[in-house]
Amino acid sequence: MSDVFIIGVxxxxxxxxxxxxGLQQGVYAVRQALAGAGLDWRDMQFAYGGSDxxxxxxxxxxxxxxxxxxxxxxxxxxxxxxxxxxxxxxTIKSGEFDLGIAVGFDKHPRxxxxxKPAEWGLPEWYGETGLMLTTQFFAMKIQRYMATYGITTPxxxxxxxxxxxxGVLADHAWRRDPVDVETILNxxxxxxxxxxxxxxxxxxxxxxxIFASEKRARELGLPAVRLRAAAIRxxxxxxxxxxxxxxxxxxxxxxxxxxxxxxxxxxxxxPADIDVxxxxxxxxxAEIMHMAENGFCADGDQEEWIAEGRTRIGGRLPVNTDxxxxxxxxxxxxxxxxxxYENYMQLTGQAGARQVPGDPRLGxxxxxxxxxxxxxxxxxx
Amino acid sequence: xxxxxxxxxxxxxxxxxxGRPTLLAGRxxxxxxxVFPPPGDTDRFEIVPxxxxxxxxxxxxxxxxxxxxxxxxxxxxxxxxxxxxALGDAIIVEGRLTGAPLDGYRIDMPMTxxxxxFVMADGEARTTFAFAPSGGVQ
Numbered sequence: 001m002s003d004v005f006i007i008g009v010x011x012x013x014x015x016x017x018x019x020x021x022g023l024q025q026g027v028y029a030v031r032q033a034l035a036g037a038g039l040d041w042r043d044m045q046f047a048y049g050g051s052d053x054x055x056x057x058x059x060x061x062x063x064x065x066x067x068x069x070x071x072x073x074x075x076x077x078x079x080x081x082x083x084x085x086x087x088x089x090x091t092i093k094s095g096e097f098d099l100g101i102a103v104g105f106d107k108h109p110r111x112x113x114x115x116k117p118a119e120w121g122l123p124e125w126y127g128e129t130g131l132m133l134t135t136q137f138f139a140m141k142i143q144r145y146m147a148t149y150g151i152t153t154p155x156x157x158x159x160x161x162x163x164x165x166x167g168v169l170a171d172h173a174w175r176r177d178p179v180d181v182e183t184i185l186n187x188x189x190x191x192x193x194x195x196x197x198x199x200x201x202x203x204x205x206x207x208x209x210i211f212a213s214e215k216r217a218r219e220l221g222l223p224a225v226r227l228r229a230a231a232i233r234x235x236x237x238x239x240x241x242x243x244x245x246x247x248x249x250x251x252x253x254x255x256x257x258x259x260x261x262x263x264x265x266x267x268x269x270x271p272a273d274i275d276v277x278x279x280x281x282x283x284x285x286a287e288i289m290h291m292a293e294n295g296f297c298a299d300g301d302q303e304e305w306i307a308e309g310r311t312r313i314g315g316r317l318p319v320n321t322d323x324x325x326x327x328x329x330x331x332x333x334x335x336x337x338x339x340x341y342e343n344y345m346q347l348t349g350q351a352g353a354r355q356v357p358g359d360p361r362l363g364x365x366x367x368x369x370x371x372x373x374x375x376x377x378x379x380x381x
Numbered sequence: 382x383x384x385x386x387x388x389x390x391x392x393x394x395x396x397x398x399x400g401r402p403t404l405l406a407g408r409x410x411x412x413x414x415x416v417f418p419p420p421g422d423t424d425r426f427e428i429v430p431x432x433x434x435x436x437x438x439x440x441x442x443x444x445x446x447x448x449x450x451x452x453x454x455x456x457x458x459x460x461x462x463x464x465x466x467a468l469g470d471a472i473i474v475e476g477r478l479t480g481a482p483l484d485g486y487r488i489d490m491p492m493t494x495x496x497x498x499f500v501m502a503d504g505e506a507r508t509t510f511a512f513a514p515s516g517g518v519q
């Protein structure tokens with residue numbers, strides 16, 4: 001069994017790129033990753049790729065080269081990128097191959113997602129009467145959390161303000177302008193207590209990561225991070241998930257708690273060891289709740305953390321250093337890999353204006369989505 | 382409510398002589414676990430009525446018109462409140478909220494199940510369920 005390294009990364013800028021398909025953005029990210037590592041598509045022994053709504057990843061071989069590569073398409077909703085990465089991780093770790101790539105991309109139409117009830121095992125009335133919206137779920141989860149743990153609205157705005165401030169510093173971000181707390185609080189209410197600037201939007205983008213065995217990574221001598229943990233977990237009984245017509249009275253933990261515990265166990269590290277974290281921030285309340293679900297603070301302590309700027313670049317635990325989903329938007333298939341891309345840039349000292357000071361060693365990433373799935377990766381310089 | 386329009390789904394609730402609804406759930410005959418809405422497998426799930434009263438567990442307001450499909454309401458849009466209500470110690474059910482101003486809902490307030498008229502895009506009305514503050518607006 002080999003340790004697994006990420007030795008090259010590529011990204012297509014997030015946001016909106018009219019005239020370029022999601023697949024083409026995926027090809028762009030792959031080519032950038034290969035060029036940066038000085039490798040050729042013919043060097044890739046395997047590929048995992050996927051998108052939620054922008055086409056079949058393996059068709060990109062017609063642009064990248066018909067090398068006969070083992071290319072596996074991944075479709076796992078919001079965990080598509082995380083699943084592609086898990087595939088690459090397991091493939092290298094098992095010794096089956098020693099050099100390959102994972103790519104995730106997407107291109108969504110404007111506005112909220114419009115899911116079909118039957119595809120989620122739900123009756124039509126649930127969608128017909130206007131209950132099937134991800135925005136409602138996030139609003140009600142943070143509403144309950146705020147009442148239970150004393151989180152205030154200015155703290156929600158503080159998270160969004162930080163995201164846009166970080167996005168200014170990230171070349172691949174979509175939103176590149178700062179937004180002040182007053183503007184965030186006074187913007188249109190979307191789903192109480194969340195305003196327009198507290199929500200991310202479906203968007204476009206692509207990310208590619210090149211994986212190598214320890215031996216191969218050493219031979220290549222490129223800037224590299226070791227993938228210490230990759231874990232994906234689905235929802236346990238009693239968790240609160242998107243598109244739930246009913247919940248158990250006995251409340252349980254979230255899939256994030258399960259995946260997080262598994263990842264810390266795999267890596268043999270604890271939350272206090274982490275130097276930089278990318279946490280799912282579909283809206284600013286999600287980042288707050290995920291700080292606790294991933295073990296970084298106790299429920300309720302986020303008030304103090306945000307007020308003191310502990311999650312800003314330069315703080316005790318910088319969170320979403322490229323502006324996260326709030327500043328980058330959410331192309332489902334690419335979003336989880338963007339987080340790992342960002343940790344790679346931070347740990348290899350290539351993050352430029354948004355570089356976390358003090359030589360960060362351990363990076364943590366967490367993607368969460370419907371219908372209750374979380375994927376965690378821990379990388380080490 | 383005027384003469385009760387057709388239920389939006391005939392497996393969702395039953396109505397008494399006065400038109401008051403009671404939600405139906407499925408109880409797993411083996412484990413006793415309640416599932417709402419009731420699954421179709423009646424060999425495994427016994428259909429049981431749910432309590433009509435409970436407390437508001439969480440809430441929000443839908444302030445933009447959802448995309449159609451799946452939303453079946455008319456083009457003209459009025460924001461509406463939605464929430465989860467903990468029905469006794471049975472189960473927490475999601476539904477529309479009614480009977481109070483949009484900013485008039487608070488976690489833990491007592492709520493009661495009511496029938497709610499839902500107008501479809503074609504102008505036809507259906508009956509769905511909603512939760513209203515118990516005893517009217519406080």
